[in-house]
Amino acid sequence: MGIVTMLGLVLVVSVLMVATAFGLWRKKTDGQMKSIAKYAPIPVADDDPEVDVVTASAGDHGGERLTAQMLGSALGERATIVQFSTAFCQPCRATRRILDEVATMIEGTNHVEIDAEAHLDLVRQLDIRRTPTVLVLDSRGMITKKAVGLPRKADIIAALGEVV
């Protein structure tokens, strides 16, 4: 074998195997839409939106609620798609393109992009670990779904379909 060491050989093979397994797993799970367990949908029978807002802000629902002030941008009339991005993020651009398209397509939906680095308090509060992370909010600003990684367009549309 000459200059090749046994330890080196074992390491190279193991590293490539582990990295391949991780890469395949990541490719499969990346961008999947996860429902927020704590989310309580808007009551269907409720035809007075004022009442709704009051109950939500009173903290009756366990889910997290985002406001225009927290986002630094107005909520969509029917739904809001929030995207957390950083400068060193490859899939953030493609994510932005998809979300902009969907927000334009579905009326009353806003796409808000947040620079995670400049909003670390919010990032910690919502436990955002990597970018892009996409949150789907209903008309009240309640988080209904979360996707970490580049989301599929169909999944975003389906998630919005549940709230608008």
Place this chain on the structure above:
Amino acid sequence: MSSSVICDPQVEVDVRGPRFAAGITVVVLAVSLLTIGTAVAAVLLTIQTIVFGLGAFVGLKAQPYGIIFRKVVQPRIAPASEFEAIAPPRFAALVGFIFTAVALIGLATGVTAIAYIAVAFALAAAFLNSAFGFCLGCEMFLLGKRAFSRSVSV
């Protein structure tokens, strides 16, 4: 919070460039890892550290593997259809630079274990980048930022 802060569209590269560069890096690092303890590994790791350093501190245009891609590979393949911002690959080069520099320090001080560990991590990152287009350093960026700037957030 305008998009321009997050991604400057003026500076972009063909996505295949950094992935090609990562592919050469995989080969260089794999051979280094196989031959740690010999002069071959020391020479290869020195070259790779310089390559990473040029990419991180000077720019992707100065990155030798990127130059090979533009001069030799790109003219022979289909025109670029996908572009990416240069910030992620430059950041990846910086992370790579740190790992190979640590490996060289390990070799120089005779602590070979450090060299093995550092090169193994760098190899994993370069492989993920080249085979899956996945930037490990970039993914760790926000976690690092969260951990190291606890109470000074804007």
